[in-house]
Amino acid sequence: MEFLDPEQQLEIIKNNVEEIIPENELLDKLKSSFESKTPLNIKAGFDPTSADLHLGHTLLIKKLKVFQDLGHNICFLIGDFTAKIGDPTGRDKTRPPLNNEIIKENSETYENQLFKILNKNNVQIFYNSNWFDDFDLVKLINLSSMENVARLLERDDFKKRYQSGDSITLTEFIYPLLQAYDSVVLDSDIELGGTDQRFNILLGRQIQKAFQKDQQVALFLPILEGLDGKLKMSKSYKNYIGINEEPKEIFGKIMSISDELMERYIQTLYRDSMDEFEGYQNPLEKKKFLAIKLITEYHTQEMAFSAKKDFEEKFSKKSFPDDIPVLKIESESKTFIELIEEFTERSFSRSEIKRLIKDNAIQINNVKELTLQFVPEKNVEYKIKIGKRNFYKVEFV
RNA sequence: GGGGAUAUGGCAGAGUGGACAAAUGCAUCAGACUGUAAAUCUGACGGCGCAAGCCUACGGUGGUUCGAAUCCAUCUAUCCCCA
Numbered sequence: 205m206e207f208l209d210p211e212q213q214l215e216i217i218k219n220n221v222e223e224i225i226p227e228n229e230l231l232d233k234l235k236s237s238f239e240s241k242t243p244l245n246i247k248a249g250f251d252p253t254s255a256d257l258h259l260g261h262t263l264l265i266k267k268l269k270v271f272q273d274l275g276h277n278i279c280f281l282i283g284d285f286t287a288k289i290g291d292p293t294g295r296d297k298t299r300p301p302l303n304n305e306i307i308k309e310n311s312e313t314y315e316n317q318l319f320k321i322l323n324k325n326n327v328q329i330f331y332n333s334n335w336f337d338d339f340d341l342v343k344l345i346n347l348s349s350m351e352n353v354a355r356l357l358e359r360d361d362f363k364k365r366y367q368s369g370d371s372i373t374l375t376e377f378i379y380p381l382l383q384a385y386d387s388v389v390l391d392s393d394i395e396l397g398g399t400d401q402r403f404n405i406l407l408g409r410q411i412q413k414a415f416q417k418d419q420q421v422a423l424f425l426p427i428l429e430g431l432d433g434k435l436k437m438s439k440s441y442k443n444y445i446g447i448n449e450e451p452k453e454i455f456g457k458i459m460s461i462s463d464e465l466m467e468r469y470i471q472t473l474y475r476d477s478m479d480e481f482e483g484y485q486n487p488l489e490k491k492k493f494l495a496i497k498l499i500t501e502y503h504t505q506e507m508a509f510s511a512k513k514d515f516e517e518k519f520s521k522k523s524f525p526d527d528i529p530v531l532k533i534e535s536e537s538k539t540f541i542e543l544i545e546e547f548t549e550r551s552f553s554r555s556e557i558k559r560l561i562k563d564n565a566i567q568i569n570n571v572k573e574l575t576l577q578f579v580p581e582k583n584v585e586y587k588i589k590i591g592k593r594n595f596y597k598v599e600f601v
Numbered sequence: 602g603g604g605g606a607u608a609u610g611g612c613a614g615a616g617u618g619g620a621c622a623a624a625u626g627c628a629u630c631a632g633a634c635u636g637u638a639a640a641u642c643u644g645a646c647g648g649c650g651c652a653a654g655c656c657u658a659c660g661g662u663g664g665u666u667c668g669a670a671u672c673c674a675u676c677u678a679u680c681c682c683c684a
Contacts (some may be wrong), residue, residue, distance in 0.1 A: 213609080220675080261609095266637085400632085422621070434627095456638055457638085458638095460638040462640075463639050463640075464639085466639080467641090485635085486614065486636065487637075488637045488639080489637095500684070515637090515638085518638090519638060520636085520637080553649095554648080554650090555648065555649075555650095556630085558651095559646080560630085562631095562645085564631085565631050565632070576651065
């Protein structure tokens with residue numbers, strides 16, 4: 205395998221990266237890899253705490269792609285064991301542990317999502333249960349002796365929790381050590397992670413040294429904000445866009461972010477192709493373009509445009525979509541509320557339905573002024589819209 | 602092991618015997634407006650009832666009281682201090 209000149213590689217790698225620690229070591233590694241014609245091991249780890257990889261993860265995976273294209277070896281670590289403990293990073297509470305089945309299911313979905321971005325070449329996937337499932341106490345104690353409590357407590361998230369009197373369990377202290385040990389097993393040369401992974405990844409260097417291994421270089425990528433514009437994008441905050449999500453959903457979610465947040469998304473997600481966005485003065489058009497670009501990346505361009513069309517029909521023109529199946533509902537001696545309950549499959553409580561009616565949020569065939577006493581005619585197809593996003597076609601029999 | 606503090610709705614956080622389905626903020630939902638599922642404004646926001654009202658809810662259980670989120674007992678959980 206022929207490698208690019210190390211200096212050139214470094215230039216490419218540095219793009220859209222927050223920080224590299226230490227940068228000169230990275231160059232050294234690239235140089236020796238170049239001379240010996242052996243690829244570097246690039247580690248990135250994910251805990252399978254959810255089934256979806258989301259846009260936040262893609263920043264990292266795209267960077268892996270960069271390394272892959274440069275000919276290096278990608279070590280994708282699925283933390284199926286560590287997921288059971290829960291990464292305390294950025295937490296203000298102890299994370300609830302996950303059970304084995306969920307972890308297993310999630311792990312399986314990761315691989316195919318991963319290869320939406322990466323090629324299969326030079327990618328190795330590791331599960332850390334392989335070495336942690338029978339990790340014995342002696343080893344654990346030995347590992348624990350390599351770090352001290354004072355340093356752990358200096359970590360910002362632990363410090364805050366400690367000072368405000370919240371609980372920190374001993375297992376959470378162990379987590380960073382395990383992540384660090386992964387680097388030992390994988391002979392990691394470079395570990396990628398969000399800036400919030402600073403502590404964990406740097407601890408990897410320390411532990412590798414203690415095991416008399418070469419130390420990895422830490423490479424930090426920007427953190428993507430969640431849809432709320434406050435917290436980081438994460439499944440557990442329910443503020444994410446998953447790359448496996450329906451195009452319509454992705455489109456909608458993008459349209460729902462604030463104009464301000466859109467700018468920040470463009471900057472973090474498309475820092476390399478900012479110029480494509482420059483032609484758009486109008487925030488509406490810009491947002492649509494962002495949505496199309498994203499959907500095209502993880503689905504197809506065709507789907508992206510159809511999602512756009514769908515959005516415009518539904519929300520701009522407020523027209524009723526065609527592709528809604530007609531539900532047949534037995535309406536004999538049922539009240540309006542009971543009928544709504546039935547065709548919405550109880551997505552609303554009765555009190556909610558009443559409120560919606562009161563707020564004029566339910567419209568039937570474009571009529572909004574409804575009362576609880578409304579009695580539909582039989583054998584007629586009704587177009588029913590509840591709120592902005594729920595459409596039903598119902599025929600009462 | 603000893604002493605102390607705390608536990609409230611999706612989250613944060615008031616309330617310390619009746620006026621409490623429980624202030625306020627965030628989140629959520631809806632309406633108006635709009636070039637946006639943006640911003641802004643308005644309203645709703647436990648369940649059941651057309652309604653009067655009823656039921657469930659302030660960590661669990663059991664009491665005191667006409668009446669308890671509020672008082673007492675006990676249990677549980679978390680935190681702090683001492684050892």
